[in-house]
Amino acid sequence: MKTRLTTPGWLLGMLALAQTAAAQTPTPPPRQAAIADLVTANHILANEGVLDGYGHVSIRDPANPQHYLLARAGAPALVTAGDITEYDLDSKPVSNSPAAGYQERFIHGEIYKSRPDVVAVIHCHCLDVIAFAATGVTLKPMYHMGYFLGEGAPVFDIRRTAGITNMLIETPALGQALAQSLGKGSVTLLRGHGAAVVAGALHQAVGKAYYLNINARQQLQALQLGGKIAYLLPEEAARAEQNYERSWDFWKSRLPPLR
Amino acid sequence: MKTRLTTPGWLLGMLALAQTAAAQTPTPPPRQAAIADLVTANHILANEGVLDGYGHVSIRDPANPQHYLLARAGAPALVTAGDITEYDLDSKPVSNSPAAGYQERFIHGEIYKSRPDVVAVIHCHCLDVIAFAATGVTLKPMYHMGYFLGEGAPVFDIRRTAGITNMLIETPALGQALAQSLGKGSVTLLRGHGAAVVAGALHQAVGKAYYLNINARQQLQALQLGGKIAYLLPEEAARAEQNYERSWDFWKSRLPPLR
Amino acid sequence: MKTRLTTPGWLLGMLALAQTAAAQTPTPPPRQAAIADLVTANHILANEGVLDGYGHVSIRDPANPQHYLLARAGAPALVTAGDITEYDLDSKPVSNSPAAGYQERFIHGEIYKSRPDVVAVIHCHCLDVIAFAATGVTLKPMYHMGYFLGEGAPVFDIRRTAGITNMLIETPALGQALAQSLGKGSVTLLRGHGAAVVAGALHQAVGKAYYLNINARQQLQALQLGGKIAYLLPEEAARAEQNYERSWDFWKSRLPPLR
């Protein structure tokens, strides 16, 4: 602003303060926004029945691709920002955090190692896929919202890697074996356990986990109807990529008010 | 009102004003009421699980049959009156609206062109019909609430029209092909995608979309029970036409309070 | 209370008033309580998904067995005490009520005529029985909560009585034909339509309608598992009679607060 008189320094300072105050909703620092989004993802996945008391979701640290952010062990519905812990890709907590981490955090760390393109990882006991994993019937895309199944849906069987276990991916070696099963795709089932789902964005991962179950239900219905099933062709599936942002908005709006 | 004395003009005016004030809930202009009803339809369809984050519903403009009203792109549960946009039947926004429209608005425009009798159009990813569209098993009326299936339930396969695509009806030509599949009926399925449902009234369209899914579930159950299925005869179905007003009242009462 | 002095009349009157005031929740007259219970039954059936926007429930008038009480036409979830209308057994409104009655009230009137033991009648479009009615697979008691299916579950097909119709029981003659199908049992299915359920008490009728659907779901599952199904024997079913009072208490507690 031009003035005939020299603007005193103190006045300029006052004007700067006034401008700052006028920006009523300041943008949160990126890390804080990322953590808030991850907390919301936890709540959405629980509220929509993709996760129950078990399961977890992480994001690659936006500030450091060699780290990832994951809640400490607890039910996803109850996760708060204070639970979010930073891990290196060996799944060791970066801050000397006393809180217990998920036994299966190696699912996340090892996938982030093998997949530089992946920004979010979800582990669910996805109820509708258990039967597919148990019978070896391959999930395929029934409609465009399940497009990512066109990339394949391998089944990881822990027994081939480690013999008789408690079924949990609780070591780096097991996480690596799981990441190998995942390959370059969006999902791998785990026999007798659930699934791991990945994406290049958190909202997209949440959508994939949700529609994985919907697609499984529809495929079972189609197999019950019998006859030839017209799945999406691989080229159709590839073109039908979704970002699921509109679903995210819908699911976020359905979250119960915080108590 | 008769009086012995001549009623002064100013007194008559005062009485008229008093009568108007006494009519405590003035009738909203028709367009405003139509928009409010369309917003409610969006919310009902989301709340009853017919639409999720995706899908949309429109009405022909009550003031101009060459236009239709449809929300701008967004989750149906979150639509407000301010989102309702007016389109011509080529699906161009009438007001120079900067808001993005649904990519698939051509479903609406092209159906309104080919079906002068249609007043409301719904596009859903109706979960229970995907398996029927994929297997070619034809939906038929299981009970009177699914009466409209007596008119037929063709399956539109985008591959026959346009080869390999992303499955979306995102051009006028594709909308025309879909409208051709719909013909004179109430519903056409879309292989690998969902359904389009039409009616001569908005509430009836909402009811058809809802009971389309219920009927599909029941037909799958009947096929699982095996044996001969006694669907409604075409003449029974035609006579069993429903307006679904009572369902509309019920579903409207179930909407959560606005936050 | 004995006193040495004669208790003055006014004092006795005051004591009587005091006693009445002390009875803080006075017992409502029987008719009022019966109507309140009928309204609650409407709400429970809607809230538990037995009825949707359609369907209805009545009770025989506790004061006059030649009359019955039924809401005027409207969604069960929205019924209030003011909607309850008194009908004679020819289903004519007793008070010269201008409100429209359910087209299918003849289901109630004609059953009350043929079944002096029946005190409550429910007509539902019970979603899980439609497939059974369409295929002629007979519903049988899968567990003790479905005990009443041991009495039989005939299917009424309106076409045998009246040829091509709109499927509705909208005349006394059709109501009589339906009552004939019901016979002495608790339930008759209606092909392409739903079911009618009766009991000697309102709460029991509500329980029968609810568990009719549960039992149907379980029977479909059993048929899918294959092999011989060990239904309850008729004598087991007869002994396993339920009054469903505990379910009524549970369902009543789940009703949303009145808005």
Next chain:
Amino acid sequence: MKTRLTTPGWLLGMLALAQTAAAQTPTPPPRQAAIADLVTANHILANEGVLDGYGHVSIRDPANPQHYLLARAGAPALVTAGDITEYDLDSKPVSNSPAAGYQERFIHGEIYKSRPDVVAVIHCHCLDVIAFAATGVTLKPMYHMGYFLGEGAPVFDIRRTAGITNMLIETPALGQALAQSLGKGSVTLLRGHGAAVVAGALHQAVGKAYYLNINARQQLQALQLGGKIAYLLPEEAARAEQNYERSWDFWKSRLPPLR
């Protein structure tokens, strides 16, 4: 705390009182906490659909292994601390309680007699297992959350013990027969009735009852998909033991606020 002067007795007393007051949430006596947990278990089982108006859950009395705690007869959703009654293992109320007990409390007493390791017992009409009990298809662990099915899932048929009955375990003799069927496992089904589930901890029993139904649904799906089903091997199942604490936390958080 060291001071140069002798701390007066009264001052020490005041400091002790201050410390006690500062412990703001005093630990409730163990019995009170156990009763509160049992009430919560009732509410969780109802809220998650494991129990409806019927069914019950008990714990062995923490103060006396020859007694158990069980609500008096009523819907689980409505149980309060005041309903919890103490019984001996012959299922006689210890306090001369006038309240009616569950007719089937013998399920609890007789299991506590034959199973010193059991601390909690649940009786449910678990909807998803009825078809398995009726067809004799044996439930097996589909995933780690159903690990306990690796111990077996026998079916108790009351007809083999007592001929034609009303299906209820309403005598000690019938309770003993049921406990025999249970053997050393976590669950026994009851033909035409439901299931009994046991565990060494209350939260674990609640988890087993919940996941019993989930596993049953998944097994039915797998049988519908056809082919060989890769259930958890007995050794995998044994290693995959869950305490379900995280599910308990989740389900507790989902309880509606008390009205």
